[in-house]
Amino acid sequence: MPRIIKHMQVIEDHWQMLTLAEGETPEAVALPAEPTLLPLAVWLLRRDEIVAAGLELGVWLDAGEGPEALADDLERLPVIGVNFPKFTDGRSYSSARLLRERYAYHGEIRALGDVQQDQLFYMRRCGIDAYAVRADKDIDKALAGLAVFSETYQAAVDQPQPLFRRRAAHRQEAA
Amino acid sequence: MYRYDSTDQQLIDERVSQYRGQMARHLAGELSDDELRPLRLQNGLYIQRHGPMLRIAIPYGMLSSAQLRKLAEISRRYDRAVGHFTTRQNMQLNWPQFEETPEILAELASVEMHAVQTSGNCIRNITSDHFAGVAPDELVDPRPYCELLRQWSTFHPEFAFLPRKFKIAVNAAAQDRAVIRAHDIGLEVISDERGEIGFKVLVGGGLGRTPILGKVVREFLPRRHILSYLEAILRLYNRYGRRDNMYKARIKILVQALGIEEFARQVEAEWAHLRNGETTVTDAEFDRISGHFEPPAWEALPVEDPVHSARLATDKAFANWVKRCVHAHKTPGYAAVTLSLKAPGVAPGDISEAQMIAVADLADRFSFGELRVSHEQNLILSDVRLGDLHELWQLARGQRLATANIGLLTDMICCPGGDLCALANARSLPIAAAVHDKFDDLDYLYDIGDISLNISGCMNSCGHHHVANIGILGVDKNDEEWYQITVGGQQGNSATIGKVIGPSFYAQEVPEVIEALINVYLEQRTASERFIDTWQRVGADPFKARAYAGRDRRRTAKVAGKDSNIKEIVNA
Structure with a gap:
């Protein structure tokens, strides 16, 4: 069974990611019975059918697809994937932050695609809490990528207070 | 200047460890060349024509003498005892060993320095006025705002992989010396009618292939909102900036596509969610950071120093240097001094190890142990007593750092070009050398007066040729080096993008063409006009006519091949 990083450890995971093959359409693609992350287009088109069938399904957002499209559906989705088509495509960092900070999404946000050790710290800060590390990389080693820095300057999902507010608190305690 | 606390230091130390680990994984075959690339770039390491190049961050150009001594030591131990200052006020080492770069970063961390985000598609080094804190025309010291932005942009988790690089500059003076309109975001520190400090925010400026000047996206932003407002801009850019074509990926293209009004509307809409949150400064x-930029212990001095005035009257060479290299200071009896890194025979912006040590000594002795790098690739001692200028001049002259050419034709901004840079289409250093050779008479240069001549070896425009009175751009045509010339650009408050005067020139023609352009100016100027003023008054036609007079483009192309020695041709 494939393994992912979740809750700061490597675990076995049963979720699949559905990608439309050539010739497949969101209208016609078969809905899998096993837990699967669906492309946004499939979800938007067939939401009622999916909900009625009671299938354990999530959605994955491609880098150019914002979370706005899911604003009304978040309660129904246990997992939302955010795709990184390339290591250097940073759009999904914004998607993850928006899901957490603007839409108060509390389910799992899973990084998909070109996911490697050296993005994990930034991903974690943006509210991503599960990481489908690229299959050809050593996922146990990649764990180290979550804890590169012991402090952070900016406010983000993991630390809503910027360092300058905490520095001030430290000074007051010290005084 | 800003000094690290234990948290700042810890973060930089952890960055060194992270990079060391990445390099080790690369050498062990766990990270491919392509996978390492974005990681090393965000630590300043390029792979260039002859090997690696390491770009070291100098935040808003501020250096202590101890840091400069460390740079000297690094250049000797890990490079060829020379460094190169850039238009982002950084330093480049052109000959480091790939495997030794983690050691170099560790050395830098020992003096509160790093190479974080000096390349890559992220927020780059924040630049500012090299006279910050001492300029008579400034509203407030811009450096605390620069440092605030440095910390905010360092390891920003959401904006580490933007569509393209992102440059921010801050100006707080009446005269813009930081070219803020040529930046992705330009910030002008202003105060509103009630005296509240804030920023005029400009967005979408940039040079490169499509030079555009920034536009005002917000007339006044109270300073406490600066970080949340910038996050709104950066988020829009991160989400909607083009990623399909690297030449259309800068924020200026997004701003252009939306129009500034619509862009501003979207920024306000995003910011409405972010404003007044925890990121509000x-x-x-502000007080904590400003405390790091308290003025040095200036003495109470008279406005004039009689000994200095007497020397000015009797020593012409000294007076010339003072005229070009000594600048007004807001405190009586003090001056700011530019040490020219534009001596003949030296690549513009280059500094030797021995010069670095000497400058560190000069800074300790004459200027409270601090100095600045200017985006024009010179060094500044910001707090020199008038009475010390003569001795400083003599010592600087001994190090070839007192060429009295600041603001003159030979004070060229120049990128390393095709001699070193893998991106370049043509060499720029031989052009700079040829200009020095052709215009080697200082009296002639003084007669020409204020003029800017900038050289870029390719469209990336690191040499800022678009905003020079005379800009030279290297282009590649069928594997030959050609040079396109623009005229009429300028930096400062009335920043202007220069206009291309016509077909490009072969290398050996460039100094002649510059001379032709200058001759038109000398013939047509009125008593008070600078080159740029005459150009604006009489228009392009007489300049164009003179530049192309007697030149047959096809014939010239056949005369010399790519491998010809430009310098020899020029001297011939």
Whole structure:
């Protein structure tokens, strides 16, 4: 069974990611019975059918697809994937932050695609809490990528207070 | 200047460890060349024509003498005892060993320095006025705002992989010396009618292939909102900036596509969610950072120093240097001094190890142990007593750092070009050398007066040729080096993008063409006009006519091949 990083450890995971093959359409693609992350287009088109069938399904957002499209559906989705088509495509960092900070999404946000050790710290800060590390990389080693820095300057999902507010608190305690 | 606390230091130390680990994984075959690339770039390491190049961050150009001594030591131990200052006020080492770069970063960390985000598609080094804190025309010291932005942009988790690089500059003076309109975001520190400090925010400026000047996206932003407002801009850019074509990926293209009004509307809409949150900057934080930029212990001095005035009257060479290299200071009896890195025979912006040590000594002795790098690739001692200028001049002259050419034709901004840079289409250093050779008479240069001549070896425009009175751009045509010339650009408050005067020139023609352009100016100027003023008054036609007079483009192309020695041709 494939393994992912979740809750700061490597675990076995049963979720699949559905990608439309050539010739497949969101209208016609078969809905899998096993837990699967669906492309946004499939979800938007067939939401009622999916909900009625009671299938354990999530959605994955491609880098150019914002979370706005899911604003009304978040309660129904246990997992939302955010795709990184390339290591250097940073759009999904914004998607993850928006899901957490603007839409108060509390389910799992899973990084998909070109996911490697050296993005994990930034991903974690943006509210991503599960990481489908690229299959050809050593996922146990990649764990180290979550804890590169012991402090952070900016406010983000993991630390809503910027360092300058905490520095001030430290000074007051010290005084 | 800003000094690290234990948290700042810890973060930089952890960055060194992270990079060391990445390099080890690369050498062990766990990270491919392509996978390492974005990681090393965000630590300043390029792979260039002859090997690696390491770009070291110098935040808003501020250096202590101890840091400069460390740079000297690094250049000797890990490079060829020379460094190169850039238009982002950084330093480049052109000959480091790939495997030794983690050691170099560790050395830098020992003096509160790093190479974080000096390349890559992220927020780059924040630049500012090299006279910050001492300029008579400034509203407030811009450096605390620069440092605030440095910390905010360092390891920003959401904006580490933007569509393209992102440059921010801050100006707080009446005269813009930081070219803020040529930046992705330009910030002008202003105060509103009630005296509240804030920023005029410009967005979408940039040079490169499509030079555009920034536009005002917000007339006044109270300073406490600066970080949340910038996050709104950066988020829009991160989400909607083009990623399909690297030449259309800068924020200026997004701003252009939306129009500034629509862009501003979207920024406000995004910011409405972010404003007044935890990222709102506290007065306590402004005070904490400003405390690091308290003025040095200036003495109470008279406005004039009689010994200095007497020397000015009797020593012409000294007086010339003072005229070009000594600048007004807001405190009586003090001056700011530019040490020219534009001596003949030296690549513009280059500094030797021995010069670095000498400058560190000069800074300790004459200027409270601090100095600045200017975006024009010179060094500044910001707090020199008038009475010390003569001795400083003599010592600087001994190090070839007192060429009295600041603001003159030979004070060229120049990128390393095709001699070193893998991106370049043509060499720029031989052009700079040829200009020095052709215009080697200082009296002639003084007669020409204020003029800017900038050289870029390719469209990336690192040499800022678009905003020079005379800009030279290297282009590649069928594997030959050609040079396109623009005229009429300028930096400062009335920043202007220069206009291309016509077909490009072969290398050996460039100095002649510059001379032709200058001759038109000398013939047509009125008593008070600078080159740029005459150009604006009489228009392009007489300049164009003279530049192309007697030149047959096809014939010239056949005369010399790519491998010809430009310098020899020029001297011939």
